[in-house]
Amino acid sequence: MNENLTTDRETFVTHLECSITGERYEADQLHGLSRAGRPLLVRYDLDAVRSAISRDTIEARPTDLWRWRELLPVRQTSNIVSLGEIETPLVPIPKSGGPNVFVKDEGRLPTGSFKARGLVMAVAMAKELGVTKIAMPTNGNAGAALAAYATRCGIETIVLCPDDTPEINVREIAMQGARVWRVNGLIDDCGAIVGKGAAEGRWFDFSTLKEPYRIEGKKTMGLELAAQFGWKLPDAIFYPTGGGTGLIGMWKAFDELEQLGWIGSERPKMFAVQASGCAPIVRAFEAGEEHAERWEDASTVAAGIRVPKAVGDFLILRAVRESGGQAMAVGDPAILKAVEAAAKQDGLLLCPEGGATLAAYRQALNTGLVDEDDRVVLFNCATGLKYPMPEAPQALDRTQAIDFDAL
DSSP states (O other): GGGGSSSSOOOOOEEEEEETTEEEOOSSSOOOOTTSSSSEEEEOOHHHHHOOOHHHHHHSSOSSSHHHHGGGGOHHHHGGGOOOOOOOOOOOOTTTTTTTTTEGGGGGGGBBBTHHHHHHHHHHHHHHHHHHEEEEEEHHHHHHHHHHHOOOHHHEEEEEEESOOOOOHHHHHHTTOOOOEESSSOOHHHHHHHHHHHHHHHHHEEOTTTSSHHHHTTTHHHHHHHHHHHTTOSSSOOOSSSSSSHHHHHHHHHHHHHHHHHSSSSSOOOEEEEEEBBOOOHHHHTTOOSSSOOOOTTOOGGGOOOOOOTTTTTHHHHHHHTTTTOOOOOOHHHHHHHHHHHHOOOOBBBHHOOOHHHHHHHHHHTTTTTTSSSOEEEEEOOGGGGGGOOOOOOOOOTTOOOGGOOO
16 A cells, blocks of 8 residues: 555545435435435535645655545545555557557456445445445445455455356455355346345445445546546546446546646546446437436346446436437447457457447447547456456377477
8 A cells, every 4th residue: 555645644525415416415424325315426625635735746646546545535544445456557459449549457456356446445434434234236346346345344244146147256255255145136136135134224235326435436547547648538438337336436536637627628528338238328328318217137248237227327327428428338249259359469358348348439430439549448347367268178189299280
């Protein structure tokens, strides 16, 4: 962890507010959803932040997640439960993508996915606010991140996942100390069980956007992009969208950076990428709706974006529309083809959700939604090593004559 975080620090949080009504809520108290049943957003005294630090101060710090501490909610440094949250690299993919296409490779983070960003912040705040028992639904990677951070700081954790969650994710969650249960349903079915237990006072509900602080961790993706691109944002961002916390968080980050005077008013086109077999945000976007109806019989190889209904749907749709972007769906064949192309042409192993962003970019390029000259960022949300890969059955018998021409 950043050595500059060895003492308790100042934070600039002023309050929380309902994302749909604007109703204010006290900071330093435990909150779930607002009274309107919508996510709460953390607000900061950005004038005070501007007086306290500058872009130069940020640039002089080690490039980890905690360099942004004045824009993060944890008040007591002793409550940070870091596992080493690095700034993730921008990896060019000139052959499978194009000369101006970069993958933000979130698989380099602890537990191998971008879920570490949100869960390190949410768990640190749970610790700070006295939570002792947490439950959460997951499609895999979020549960792994929760298990790691909660175990590290001694919070009891229960994780529910669909029964077809990749086996490696289930075992990873269990290995890192959570009690994990497979459920014969989808992630929102798991969430319903978590919600019922929370209503009975059995645990605190850590479902996506049902506590305020995962957004704050995920917004560091947007903060990092600004710094990595020299305080001028890329032209387009393709983001794999299930619950959409990261897309919402980045949009919040860009607004805060502009208020600080660190970037201008220009924004990337935000592309919310979903799978054709589970595309509630795309359907709502195309229909001009503010909220997305539940997607029935959801199915896709990209398990991380198999979210039939997102509680922050209106925030996702708002960001996409305000940016001039689009919600896009891609089929499983295109996803798998993109994963193979990035691996075999550029040597970068994407997860299926990351493959979806490359497939969507290609589609957007073909239809004129983006140009080849645009600087584009694709989010690879987890290491591809967690996912099934095609067999490689070739073998040599060293006791037999070797046909070197066949190798």
